[in-house]
Amino acid sequence: MSDLWERHAGWWQQEFTDGADPEYEEQILPLAVELTAGFARVLEVGTGEGQVARAIGSANTSMVIGIDPTTNQITEASRRGGVVAGYSQADAAALPFRSGAFDAVVTCLVLEHVPDVHQPISEMARVVRGGGRVVLLINHPLLQTPGSGWIDDHILDPPEQYWRVGPYLPEAETVEEVERGVHIRFFHRPLSHYVNAFAEHQLLIERMIEPRPPPGFVALAPEYPDAATIPRLLVLIGTKNLARHAQ
Numbered sequence: 001m002s003d004l005w006e007r008h009a010g011w012w013q014q015e016f017t018d019g020a021d022p023e024y025e026e027q028i029l030p031l032a033v034e035l036t037a038g039f040a041r042v043l044e045v046g047t048g049e050g051q052v053a054r055a056i057g058s059a060n061t062s063m064v065i066g067i068d069p070t071t072n073q074i075t076e077a078s079r080r081g082g083v084v085a086g087y088s089q090a091d092a093a094a095l096p097f098r099s100g101a102f103d104a105v106v107t108c109l110v111l112e113h114v115p116d117v118h119q120p121i122s123e124m125a126r127v128v129r130g131g132g133r134v135v136l137l138i139n140h141p142l143l144q145t146p147g148s149g150w151i152d153d154h155i156l157d158p159p160e161q162y163w164r165v166g167p168y169l170p171e172a173e174t175v176e177e178v179e180r181g182v183h184i185r186f187f188h189r190p191l192s193h194y195v196n197a198f199a200e201h202q203l204l205i206e207r208m209i210e211p212r213p214p215p216g217f218v219a220l221a222p223e224y225p226d227a228a229t230i231p232r233l234l235v236l237i238g239t240k241n242l243a244r245h246a247q
């Protein structure tokens, strides 16, 4: 599974990090910083080359650790450094930390690439202390399903433009060619799977955010302003039940 990430880590680093991507710069990194503010020990699961961990570490003065199973990501994360306490090569399904070790856990655009979400969410709930926070950022599982997209239909008169939603209920594994020669594996599952996994692992959802695509992203293509009423991102913020998981 992660061999595709090994092969395409360089593509990710070039296209989406170090200021290259307006969605990260204007929206994702500020959200990650805001939602982990005030938490001293933070774990980022699926850290990639570390941009989320670095942003949190420098803005919030938190002690941040990042894990990722992909050698080519973790090596680059270590090279880029920043005020991050450390990086480890590990999988979201088996976090190499004691229970309750962190005040907050964040995972950003990772769980849509893993075949099962229950074990990673169980692990995140285990390593966060009672009363601590789990922040999940994913591609919006309803509006960004495989087959979704902006339709400019000139067969009809007058032409019709709308956002098509692909099949929502069936779970689906797809390998998408996101750019010529770059294949990335995605797992679609309905939103209820994420919400129910939070509930099952005693993570009380405090808030859900569906942000409007930011201006820098909307400016990238002529059809994006029309599609700007459709969220690309979904954020779930959960608090670990204190009563049932007292440390």
Ligand SMILES: C[S@@+](CC[C@H](N)C(=O)[O-])C[C@H]1O[C@@H](n2cnc3c(N)ncnc32)[C@H](O)[C@@H]1O
Residues within 6 Å of the ligand: 002, 005, 012, 045, 046, 047, 048, 049, 050, 051, 052, 067, 068, 069, 070, 073, 090, 091, 092, 093, 107, 108, 109, 110, 113, 114
């Ligand atoms: C889209 S990148 C996001 C990287 C980083 N979170 C960011 O926002 O810049 C997805 C990352 O998920 C990692 N990943 C894939 N499978 C994983 C797993 N089972 N456990 C943890 N991370 C995984 C990949 O190696 C890759 O670095």
